[in-house]
Amino acid sequence: MGVSVYPSATAMVWPGEGHAHEAVAVPGVRLAPGDVLVEVELATVCGSDIHTVLGHRQAPAPLVLGHEQVGRVIALGRGGARTTDGQRVSLGERVVWSVAVPCGRCARCRRGLPQRCLSLQKYGHERMRRGWELSGGFATHTHILDGTPLVRVPEDIPAEVLAPASCGTATVAAALEAAGEIVPLDGALVLIAGAGMLGLTAAAMAVEAGARVVVSDPLPERRDAVLAFGASGVADPSAAAGSPTGLAAVLAKVGGRVPAPTVALELSGNPAAVRSLLGAIDVGGVLVLVGSVSPGPEPGIVPEQLVRRLLTIRGVHNYAPRHLEQAVAFLVQNWRSYPFAEQVGETFPLEAVDRALAVTTHPRVGVRP
Numbered sequence: 001m002g003v004s005v006y007p008s009a010t011a012m013v014w015p016g017e018g019h020a021h022e023a024v025a026v027p028g029v030r031l032a033p034g035d036v037l038v039e040v041e042l043a044t045v046c047g048s049d050i051h052t053v054l055g056h057r058q059a060p061a062p063l064v065l066g067h068e069q070v071g072r073v074i075a076l077g078r079g080g081a082r083t084t085d086g087q088r089v090s091l092g093e094r095v096v097w098s099v100a101v102p103c104g105r106c107a108r109c110r111r112g113l114p115q116r117c118l119s120l121q122k123y124g125h126e127r128m129r130r131g132w133e134l135s136g137g138f139a140t141h142t143h144i145l146d147g148t149p150l151v152r153v154p155e156d157i158p159a160e161v162l163a164p165a166s167c168g169t170a171t172v173a174a175a176l177e178a179a180g181e182i183v184p185l186d187g188a189l190v191l192i193a194g195a196g197m198l199g200l201t202a203a204a205m206a207v208e209a210g211a212r213v214v215v216s217d218p219l220p221e222r223r224d225a226v227l228a229f230g231a232s233g234v235a236d237p238s239a240a241a242g243s244p245t246g247l248a249a250v251l252a253k254v255g256g257r258v259p260a261p262t263v264a265l266e267l268s269g270n271p272a273a274v275r276s277l278l279g280a281i282d283v284g285g286v287l288v289l290v291g292s293v294s295p296g297p298e299p300g301i302v303p304e305q306l307v308r309r310l311l312t313i314r315g316v317h318n319y320a321p322r323h324l325e326q327a328v329a330f331l332v333q334n335w336r337s338y339p340f341a342e343q344v345g346e347t348f349p350l351e352a353v354d355r356a357l358a359v360t361t362h363p364r365v366g367v368r369p
């Protein structure tokens with residue numbers, strides 16, 4: 001089904017490392033059955049978008065970046081589409097959608113790993129191609145392919161709260177599920193490395209699940225920020241041994257008689273943090289690795305330690321559709337209790353996406369068409 005958009009939809013195309021984005025007009029969109037055309041209300045810049053433009057990770061340019069966004073349905077392919085709860089999508093509805101388009105049929109999808117589908121496509125990650133030009137969030141519109149998990153969102157929640165749901169919030173939901181399958185979060189002492197958007201979200205989500213939370217981050221302003229997300233203590237990984245701001249002292253203060261955490265979430269990607277968390281967790285504890293998405297030095301894991309301390313290490317990358325549902329449910333329930341909306345520190349117009357990608361002083365910056 002052909003849809004004409006006037007004025008033309010515009011995608012900001014990243015030509016590759018060292019080049020500024022170019023605006024590309026997309027006047028017509030062909031929607032296959034089950035496809036959805038969404039007008040983007042707000043996109044947020046994820047750390048991985050920044051890593052891509054800096055050349056820290058491989059990306060098939062030219063491409064439209066952006067995979068955290070909220071928007072409104074303006075056209076539906078033949079047969080319409082359904083949200084993950086099975087309800088029909090209507091024109092005008094406000095939605096968020098998964099970063100991943102799983103096929104739903106391959107061996108990985110059938111094993112419950114749609115985020116590692118054998119024919120996976122991801123918004124904001126694919127080389128621009130004819131017929132799917134609007135494939136990322138840094139555009140006036142996104143062309144949502146059939147099979148993409150879609151979740152309806154309420155009208156009264158700021159877009160700044162909702163946009164990160166499809167990467168940051170849903171990834172945290174997946175990480176906490178991975179931890180909770182080994183150690184119940186209710187009553188647990190949870191240690192989190194990294195107080196960026198994922199760390200702030202993880203602190204609030206773990207607290208809401210009944211945990212006490214200690215967060216470690218080298219930047220003082222980020223340690224301050226996470227206190228507003230429910231953390232009971234913050235530690236400076238660069239503090240000298242024995243310092244009151246060091247991890248051991250903070251864990252002792254927050255943990256009381258049992259100062260060793262049973263759950264640790266590594267969200268920073270720093271190899272030293274992986275080692276520090278592994279050293280800190282208690283017998284029977286679980287370490288969930290999320291931040292280590294680039295090749296780096298091996299953290300020196302000692303098998304004998306894993307065995308004797310009965311430790312579990314799990315890796316989490318992206319998420320399954322239920323985690324996007326959990327992310328939205330969590331934000332709907334808790335967005336007023338924590339300063340989520342304030343984490344989008346600056347918002348740029350779509351044509352200034354290069355400037356947005358250069359800002360690193362806020363957990364998120366916005367891009368508004």
Ligand SMILES: [Zn+2]
Nearest residue numbers: 046048167168
């Ligand atoms: Zn992301």
Ligand SMILES: [Zn+2]
Nearest residue numbers: 103106109117
């Ligand atoms: Zn698949």
